[in-house]
Amino acid sequence: MYSVLLEPTNEQAKNFLESKLRKELIVIFADCSINYVGRATSKADNASRLIILKSDGTVIVHESTKREPLNWQPPGTEVSVFLIDGNLIIRATRRRPKEVLEIFLKKIYYITSSYINDGEFQIVGRELDIVDKVIKNPWIIEDGFKVIGREYATPYGKIDLLGVDSRGNYVVIEFKRAKAGLQAVSQLYRYYMYFVEIYGSKVRGILVAPDITSHALDLLKKLGLEFLKLDLSKQVSLVQQY
Amino acid sequence: MYSVLLEPTNEQAKNFLESKLRKELIVIFADCSINYVGRATSKADNASRLIILKSDGTVIVHESTKREPLNWQPPGTEVSVFLIDGNLIIRATRRRPKEVLEIFLKKIYYITSSYINDGEFQIVGRELDIVDKVIKNPWIIEDGFKVIGREYATPYGKIDLLGVDSRGNYVVIEFKRAKAGLQAVSQLYRYYMYFVEIYGSKVRGILVAPDITSHALDLLKKLGLEFLKLDLSKQVSLVQQY
DNA sequence: GAATCTATATCGTGC
DNA sequence: GCACGATGTAGATTC
Numbered sequence: 001m002y003s004v005l006l007e008p009t010n011e012q013a014k015n016f017l018e019s020k021l022r023k024e025l026i027v028i029f030a031d032c033s034i035n036y037v038g039r040a041t042s043k044a045d046n047a048s049r050l051i052i053l054k055s056d057g058t059v060i061v062h063e064s065t066k067r068e069p070l071n072w073q074p075p076g077t078e079v080s081v082f083l084i085d086g087n088l089i090i091r092a093t094r095r096r097p098k099e100v101l102e103i104f105l106k107k108i109y110y111i112t113s114s115y116i117n118d119g120e121f122q123i124v125g126r127e128l129d130i131v132d133k134v135i136k137n138p139w140i141i142e143d144g145f146k147v148i149g150r151e152y153a154t155p156y157g158k159i160d161l162l163g164v165d166s167r168g169n170y171v172v173i174e175f176k177r178a179k180a181g182l183q184a185v186s187q188l189y190r191y192y193m194y195f196v197e198i199y200g201s202k203v204r205g206i207l208v209a210p211d212i213t214s215h216a217l218d219l220l221k222k223l224g225l226e227f228l229k230l231d232l233s234k235q236v237s238l239v240q241q242y
Numbered sequence: 243m244y245s246v247l248l249e250p251t252n253e254q255a256k257n258f259l260e261s262k263l264r265k266e267l268i269v270i271f272a273d274c275s276i277n278y279v280g281r282a283t284s285k286a287d288n289a290s291r292l293i294i295l296k297s298d299g300t301v302i303v304h305e306s307t308k309r310e311p312l313n314w315q316p317p318g319t320e321v322s323v324f325l326i327d328g329n330l331i332i333r334a335t336r337r338r339p340k341e342v343l344e345i346f347l348k349k350i351y352y353i354t355s356s357y358i359n360d361g362e363f364q365i366v367g368r369e370l371d372i373v374d375k376v377i378k379n380p381w382i383i384e385d386g387f388k389v390i391g392r393e394y395a396t397p398y399g400k401i402d403l404l405g406v407d408s409r410g411n412y413v414v415i416e417f418k419r420a421k422a423g424l425q426a427v428s429q430l431y432r433y434y435m436y437f438v439e440i441y442g443s444k445v446r447g448i449l450v451a452p453d454i455t456s457h458a459l460d461l462l463k464k465l466g467l468e469f470l471k472l473d474l475s476k477q478v479s480l481v482q483q484y
Numbered sequence: 485g486a487a488t489c490t491a492t493a494t495c496g497t498g499c
Numbered sequence: 500g501c502a503c504g505a506t507g508t509a510g511a512t513t514c
Contacts, residue, residue, distance in 0.1 A: 001290075001351060002271060002351050002352065004246060004248065004352060006246065025292060025304075025306055027269060027271075027292065029244060029269075029354065029356050033361075036492070038492055039367065039419075039420070039491090039492040039493095040365055040366065040367030040368060040491090040492050041365065041366050041367050041492090042363065042364060042365040042366075042492080043363070043364050043365075044361055044362070044363045044364075045361040045362040045363075046361060047358075047359055047360055047361025047362075048243075048356065048357070048358045048359060049358065049361075050267060050269065050294070050356075050358070052292070052304065054304075054306060054307055054308075055306055055307065056306070056307040056308070058307065058308060058309050060304075060309060062267075062294065062296075062302075063358060063360045063361075064267055064296060064297055064298070064358035064359075064360055065296055065297065065298040065300065065317060065360070066296075066298070066300060066317060066509085066510080067300050067302060067311075067314055067315075067316050067317065067508095067509060067510090068491095068493090068509060068510075069309075070363060071492085072309055072492080073492090074309050074492090074493095074494070074495095075307060075308060075309065075494095096500090097492085099492070101492095109243060109244050109356065110244065110246060110354060112271065112352060112354075114271050114290065114292075114351065115290070116289075116290045116291065116292070116305060116306035117289055117290060117306075118289055118305045118306055118307070119275075119286055119287040119288060119289025119291075119305075120286070120287040120289075121284065121285070121286045121287075121312060122284060122285050122286075123282055123283065123284040123285075123507080124282060124283050124284075125281065125282030125283050125507075126282060126505075126506080126507085127504095127505060127506090128505085151497090151498085153498085153499090155457045155460065155461075156424055156457060156461060157424055157502095157503065157504075158497095158498090158503070158504075160504095176505095177281075177505085177506090177507090178281070178507095179486095179487095181487070181488070181489095182398055182399055182432060182487090182488075183425070183428075183429070183488085183489090186425075186428035186429065186431070186432055187425070187428065187504085189428070190424060190428055190461070213486080213487060213488090214486095214487090215397045215398060215487075215488090216487090218397065219397075219398055219432070278507075280507060281506095281507035281508095282506095282507045283507090284507080308494085308495080309493095309494060309495090310494060310495075310506090310508090313507090314507085315507095316507095316509070316510095317509095338485090339507085341507070365492085367492080368490075368491075368492090369489095369490065369491085370490085393512085393513085395488095395513080395514085399487095399488065399489080400488065400489070400512095400513085402489095419490085419491085419492095420491095420492095421501095421502095423502070423503065423504095424502090424503075424504095425503085425504085429489090455501080455502060455503085456501095456502090457502080457503090458502095
């Protein structure tokens with residue numbers, strides 16, 4: 001199920017890594033320096049760090065703080081180990097985009113390797129789940145609202161939900177699971193303008209979110225769009241229109 | 243510098259964790275199930291996973307693939323360990339937003355704890371670095387271009403770079419380090435419209451990026467904006483205007 | 485704390 | 500493979 005190697009020599013480490021790479025989940029705690037060249041360029045001086053090598057090619061390097069790694073390489077990366085002049089080097093290369101991450105191991109404290117079998121994982125509360133709920137209960141938007149399509153494709157992006165209101169207007173709806181900002185308004189406006197160009201004035205644009213920033217609300221009103229406050233994490237009955 | 247605990251009892255694990263929490267970098271490989279309730283809600287069935295507890299309160303849970311953790315809690319989280327009915331539980335609670343992550347440890351294979359001293363880290367090639375370069379070499383935009391301000395604040399967002407051209411027009415510039423899409427065009431348009439409202443027609447909007455998607459270019463042209471191809475990862479002399 | 489934006493974003497989906 | 504948008508985005512910056 002798992003192996004632990006304490007303070008291995010470079011030779012031992014190299015053999016161990018090569019036998020486990022692409023097969024198991026490897027964790028290395030070591031002093032190392034790191035170079036990355038690709039979409040950007042970075043350099044990390046020698047320090048102790050935690051290195052994770054996943055079986056899908058993912059490489060993750062963590063320091064003592066933050067959720068985000070210091071350096072990384074995404075899934076699909078080719079990982080290999082070299083011993084050059086007695087120095088152990090992990091090289092992780094990606095083709096597209098062309099990116100190279102090199103970890104120079106100065107002192108290895110430990111290496112572990114383990115089999116992992118992923119388990120079931122479920123998550124709810126995403127934007128998707130909100131749209132689901134509205135499709136099943138269109139009255140949440142307003143009386144007489146009817147759904148035409150979901151993820152409706154236009155040249156300027158996909159509309160979360162497209163419908164018609166009781167007076168026959170097209171209704172373009174953009175959902176946000178958290179407080180909506182300027183970007184959400186711009187996004188809705190892109191879809192809205194596309195429909196206005198085609199159907200003229202018989203079009204409405206509604207931003208549906210639990211909240212909206214002050215500047216975003218200003219912009220939204222100026223552009224002739226509407227805001228519908230909807231917090232499905234609380235109660236649907238708390239719906240309120242602005 | 244580091245400690246390794248192999249297949250500890252729950253009591254041993256609890257004592258060890260409590261002595262190291264908030265002080266060192268802890269790595270646990272264990273069978274566990276996980277519940278998360280907060281901005282969303284998730285549930286992970288029992289499976290073997292890698293758990294990282296950082297000294298700043300960060301919690302990260304990895305499975306066998308992907309760069310992104312299955313579950314996590316950002317820095318500043320309060321982490322505690324409980325032994326209830328012989329079951330070891332790690333609870334990570336955050337105040338704002340209110341979020342709780344609970345890890346139910348079923349079988350612990352190993353725990354390690356290590357001191358980490360972060361090292362120097364430098365990175366270049368970000369959008370920031372491109373703007374830096376253009377500020378020092380304004381001719382890159384065009385002959386006679388003069389910089390007025392950087393990160394210029396408007397109610398509708400911060401303009402990357404504001405300047406004037408040789409004919410006295412305001413020039414609003416948005417930079418993208420990678421291929422620009424619809425969102426980048428909308429963003430520039432927001433800033434551009436704000437200036438148009440104030441200064442009328444003596445305003446230009448330029449999107450500066452190494453490339454642009456086809457639909458984004460269509461939209462940009464329709465909105466009366468300009469695109470400047472600039473790839474500083476290659477050569478400044480490769481500048482080309484569309 | 486609120487708002488805004490970048491990121492080596494990553495990831496999923498649809499064409 | 501490209502384009503587009505969501506993410507429990509995280510993280511930095513500014514106000």
